Amino acid sequence: MNKTIGFIGCGKMAQAIIGGILKAEKVSAEMIIASAKSKATRAYVNETIGIKTTSSNIQVAEAADILFLAVKPNIHQAVISEIKDSLKQEVIVVTIAAGISISDLTDAFLRPIKAVRSMPNTPSLVGEGMSALCINELVTNEDLNEVKAIFSSFGKVEVVNEHLMDSIPAISGSSPAYVYMFIEALADGGVKDGVPREQAYKMAAQAVLGAAKMVLETGKHPGELKDEVCTPGGATIEAVGELEKQGFRSAVISAMEQCTAKIKNL
């Protein structure tokens, strides 16, 4: 792809996206520029990821054909006010900020703008991201294909109706955090029985990866796959019963409700 991709803000999520894009080798490092306020972040990104960095948001805005806004939601508006007169005419602006709507984005620019609202996740860094996105009416099919090609380079992408976007963080944007907690808990349980810590993490993570692949690749219902593990009269059904008794599913669903409620109030 021969377009300049700019990132305003270069924290955890932007670094995951940039790392994922570069790993896919569809865009070269010279075509990516990022700004960050902190000198330490700029130096780190420059040295470890190998892209151009700057303290100037305006420099990024002027250069970008596709501009990612990767700052926290509460400074989104201030950043747009700073850069809005420095954009290329046909730029596609992609926000990754949780809870920022297409209209928040377009209103802030005070002029018609090609706008994409997205919700990626940090596994993008290893090419296994899950991103959802929606667009406004100025984004052409060609633009959308370009944006989808970028997101697809570091994982899977789904285009959804905007009214669902506030619910996506709970499912895939934030959920890696709770999956890591689950992996930690599995490993702790193993360590309790004497399994060495490093082996326990490897086994727990690989079991989660394998189970996820089974859902994606066999097309079977997760309940059916669970049933295949539960030998009648065996050990797994004991664990399943205990998880139900401890409110495992309802704990997950309640956590997701809290997550979505917060997204609506960020």
Ligand SMILES: NC(=O)C1=CN([C@@H]2O[C@H](COP(=O)(O)OP(=O)(O)OC[C@H]3O[C@@H](n4cnc5c(N)ncnc54)[C@H](O)[C@@H]3O)[C@@H](O)[C@H]2O)C=CC1
């Ligand atoms: N971390 C995650 O897993 C995900 C984060 N997001 C969204 O990504 C955005 C960034 O989140 P993180 O990367 O986690 O946060 P972060 O705190 O790691 O990164 C924010 C970056 O913005 C920079 N920054 C602060 N003020 C700035 C300014 N005025 N101009 C330019 N840069 C500035 C900071 O130096 C930092 O590099 C948020 O809006 C969040 O909702 C979306 C999906 C997943």
Ligand SMILES: O=C(O)[C@@H]1CCC=N1
């Ligand atoms: O915690 C947050 O607000 C962001 C949104 C999704 C993941 N991190």
